[in-house]
Amino acid sequence: MAATARRSLAVSANIGAAFAAATGGTAFVGYANREAYVVLTDRQLILFEANPSTGSPGKHLTSIPRSAVAVHTIKDGRFLVKVQLAIRGSNEILQLTFAPLPPSARVRGRALAALEGSTPPRTTQPAPPPRLAPQSRPAPQPWLAQRPGDPYQRPGDYYRGP
């Protein structure tokens, strides 16, 4: 059981920045340095807290409409992949840090960086030390604008299964 938990936590993402926003009718509260599973469906980015004792996905932390999320910065470091997400309607950045092992965690981090509709500035510079406090977002980016036919307005929700 312990091995399972360790393996599971290794592929989860660490939410490295607190944020607070009200986007699309969904209220977010601050989360700092939580281990979390990241599930990307065709509608939403969903975060489930990783249970510290079992390693399994536990409490639902938040759901963010995909149309409200855009990649701000990608830091593909030697060990960690850090993806900073800008949330429409928020002044904060959500930073997800993907662990180096297993390799699928980094793959997932890079896949997240390819969020539909995002045209982020990219960087491959070594990642700086993690900043735990909320980070102010730079000037608003045009790619944060609501796209026509917001998919979140359509019913249903699905992730890409195994």
Add this chain to the structure above:
Amino acid sequence: MSRSLEEWAGAYVGGPPLLTGPVRVVDYDPQWPLLFGREEQRIRAVLGDTVISVAHVGSTSVPGLAAKPVIDIDLIVPSSADEDSYAPQLAASGYRLVIREPDWHEHRCLKGPDTDINLHVFSPGSPEVVRHQIFRDWLRAHPEDRELYGRMKKDVATRGWRFIQEYNNAKEPVIHEIYARAFAALGSPSSPRHP
């Protein structure tokens, strides 16, 4: 996910039912998808455009998995909290509201008029619906976890329980283990599907 017996009991409309015998876990029955299909047709006929999606979830939706012969269904409506938009129509067709959980994703559960079902009602975007899909699809694709889960259910069912939630809670260690593997293995999110 895990809830205490008190939380679970408090959600029951009219109080939780006591088990009158051992929990019955049986081998997979190919009739289960057909029973779901019949319920889906009936629900769509009763609710019409109020239905956003209907999905077969839970163990009876996994071919080859032993299960309690109860068909779990996730019904998505525009607002599960707005019972007036669906519950009276379903009640007129013999469905009965048994669980109301405003504090847990506005979840509602109804029993069916003839077939033994749990009709779970959620709103769009509910994370629980996604969680159910992930678990179902993982078990469909991974026979080793399907076998593990089936064996464990048969073992746990032989113990004496007062409430079904006690049986459910006893299954949780293995469920957590499988959930962890399923979530950890989620593939690239670049090709999403619709229900």
